[in-house]
Amino acid sequence: MASARDIRRRIKGVKGTGKITRAMEMISAVKMRKAVANVLSIRPYAKSAVELLEQLKRAVGSEEHILLTERPVKKELYVVISSNRGLCGAFNAQIVKHLRQTLKDDADRERVFLTIGKKGENAVRRMLATPGKWGRIIASFPDVLSVPTILGMRAIAKVIIEEFEMKRVDRVVMVYTNYISMLSQEVKVRALLPVAIKDTKKAMHEMDEKQEGTVLIDAEYVIEPTPKKVLWQMIPRLIEMELYHAVLESNASQESSRMMAMRNATDAAKDMVSDLTLAYNQLRQGKITQEIAELSAGMAAVQK
Secondary structure, eight states: OOOHHHHHHHHHHHHHHHHHHHHHHHHHHHHHHHHHHHHHHHHHHHHHHHHHHHHHHHHHHHHHOOGGGOOOEEEEEEEEEEOSOSSSTTTTHHHHHHHHHHHTTTTTSSEEEEESHHHHHHHHHHHSTTTEEEEOEEEOOOGTTTOOTTTTTHHHHHHHHHHHHHHSEEEEEEEEEEETTTTEEEEEEEEEOOOOHHHHHHHHHHHHHHTTTTTOOOOOOOOSSOHHHHHHHHHHHHHHHHHHHHHHHHHHHHHHHHHHHHHHHHHHHHHHHHHHHHHHHHHHHHHHHHHHHHHHHHHHHHHH
């Protein structure tokens, strides 16, 4: 049975932990608000870029760009977007779970991986070390998560496009977490290459349904110098934009998950302190009752 001193020590330790988790919750709340603002600001731009790409492709006609051309899939590249740090609940575990399920569904294909985030990289390395699994990580970009920028996505897009254009992979798939609300995030597994305009447009419209206040604008475009030249320049920029958008969605989801995890940890610490305080008071009360009983017995013995 724990002594009163041990219980006091545990109460002090749990209170200290609660202060830390409370501070982490407040920091995550600030980061989450900033990340969500970034996500909401990029969504209209992402949708407009897809609309413009659709107009360009229609103007070009039957001529296909290599990044738009589908071919038989023998080898896939998976872009796994996770976090660099833990303490964010089931955020990273859900990404790994969906990745494993996706790989299990298409077990006959060869895979390579590109990771954005240390947690995803470590999970993929453990997965590839499992007997019966094969593949490798061709590149890792953990540093772009701290301050994501569209220019920071250029190096990642260059690796992805080169792998596809050189026909070292036949399909590129993104695995990331889509931000819905503070309490809800959804892991998405979406094709990145070849560029499927219909699928990309559908994904953008799904976001419009979840985002209140979105205004859709119909517009006609005057394209110079020619639709073909603009299209050839636009497609790599679209890949960069989609990567940037996915990283922003992932960051917003990560900070939301971390904030809720720290809030739950703070509440658990408060409950534990209450239980320990009750146990401490019961122990003290028991000792006081025992001392009174011993004193009463001693006085009775003296009187006799």
